[in-house]
Amino acid sequence: MFLGTYAFLSILATRGDSVKSEIRYKPAFATLFITLKPGEKLVAEAGAMASMAGQLSMKTEFFGGLLPGLMKSFFGGESLFVNVFSNASQQPQELVLTQASIGDIVRIEINGNEMCFQPGAYIAHTPGVKVELQWAGFASWFAGEGLFKLKMGGKGVVFCGAYGGLSEVRVQDELIVDNGHLVAYEPKIRMNIKLSGGLIGSVTSGEGFVNRVSGRGKIYLQSRSVDGLVRFLRPKLRG
């Protein structure tokens, strides 16, 4: 009877509906504790595995095929490879995933809606999710964010993470966001990247580029940025 239940669940799983996950140690050390049901699969960024049950198997693949993988790695700031974890046993098995950065992780359900991700934010997704690389524009590239962005659609679950804590913000009208703090956003959100206060003001204020985000929709902001950390550390280093 149990086997029957699992078989049924695994059908759901192959449709990319859901995966059992728990995010522990939020926000600083957020870590994904995944339970894969028999037959279930999860795709994760290369290097994300911290530990796992001995019965799980892992296979390395190009991120969406060779050419798309190359594009994603070269332009999207993601690794060229992903690891596909699958559970061929008859019991649920545990998988622990993490990110190189220390910081927060969120689970985002994709079901007809779409979500765009800044380079480096992607951690894992269920097989039903479609991953696309999209043109982000030269302004984005000038601001150090990359020419392309990752767009996720289809049906399933995406996990993304960042340095710092993550806050979901609903943009109603307009919000100014310092570059390096935007993690993910709905595609209908418009962006306008510019110098924060004219050329001179931008240099002395230390803010550089800011992003004028407008429209209505959901965005995710990170409370701290690696660039901010680097700026803080620079004068304290020795030779």
Next chain:
Amino acid sequence: MKLDLLHQPDSAIAKITMAPQEELVAEAGAMVAMSPYMNVSTTLRQGKGGGILGGLKRMVAGESLFLSVFRSGNSDAELFLAPKLMGDILPYQLKGTELVVQSTGYMASTPQVDIDLGFQGFKSLFSGESLFWLSMSGSGVVLLSAFGAIYEIDVAGEYVVDTGHIVAFEKTLDFSISKANPSWIGSFLGGEGLVCRFRGQGKVFCQTHNPGAFGQLVGSKLPPR
């Protein structure tokens, strides 16, 4: 002795309240603050790996050369200890069992704990992660520190841990180092490199984050040295 762990897991700091005539051993540099009457001295651990040579070995292993000994003297005393990097602290009670600890994972211990340097079980395959391992025995409490939070796995059967995520494990476990992937190429490209396969009965303590990966992420953006 009373132990309070504050700000777990990210900025964990240990507050130790000592009764008169109590003693605690900690890695040099772990002291944050203390009562004004605390007596502090430096020790070179005796035993197989003790003495100057043991200390040097420990220095190579990323540990500081000296251990500090804190004595409360005639009155109650308070002591704050913190790990070097951001992360959690885990108290582990030794009861005749042995615990193998990654060299940077040791923070402090009560006086009856024996610290043996250079547990050789992992050989050179492990280099790149951590050169040396410590073996803890005797009785008392060991305070372990980690990069990230610490989660405990009760191994029954087989469990796989990326080598960059091991903090400590009980010596009752068998282990072998292997590639994460069936093929060498996949293993290398998949970014997982080497993993440790634990078998048998016992506990493994894992850290949620890999210090090397974070060091690479931030360090590569810093000005050249």
Next chain:
Amino acid sequence: MATTQYTIEHNPSYALLKLSLGAEQTVMVEAGAMSAMDSCIEMKSKAKGGLMGGLGRMLGGESLFISEFTAKGKPGDVYVSPGVPGDIQHYYLDGSRNLMVQSSGFVAADPTVTIDTQFQGFKGFFSGESLFLLKVTGEGNFWFSSFGAILEIPVDGGYVVDTGYIVAFEDTLSYDVELISGLSFNGLKTGILGGEGFVARFSGKGRLWIQSRNLYPFINFLNPFRPVKSSNDSD
């Protein structure tokens, strides 16, 4: 004047300070620390305290400039994210005592608060830390940052703190720096920062804030990951 409304999220490791300004209200913020704001907020960058004050701050490890945020016409929020991974602490200066803060600890303040850099002389020098402390005077709100979590220690009598962990203290406390050889491993010329065994011995009665991490071990840890300067690189 209106009291500044604020909330702190994601602490202790990644504290984010949200300042809710009333219409026409102004707040001073550490340069480069703004992470998001409403579009009605105007940002101005200035060398606070004149040129000399700015220079003093630069020597003290701070930016020469301070950003000033003003809500124009209607209320608005400013989000402040310091570069250092750690917590943010609020302190209200009531005019009866001043606050001493480690040199890179400034996050935000009301414009009624004055921030000066104070040379600590040999006391500062021997501690191996920065020679400067910020002296915060006047009346109003002040926010400071830490590396790691902040712990408040109510000192009444005496307390000993490793110099690498001091965040701030009320100036009703006095301190002396001394060396405790039992804490030192500096004689070995390990070439790493920290570990000199210098401590500050506080006396008097007042509040002291310490942080749960020391910055130097973190910098030592990151050092091997830095790119290596090539021989023909002039930079």
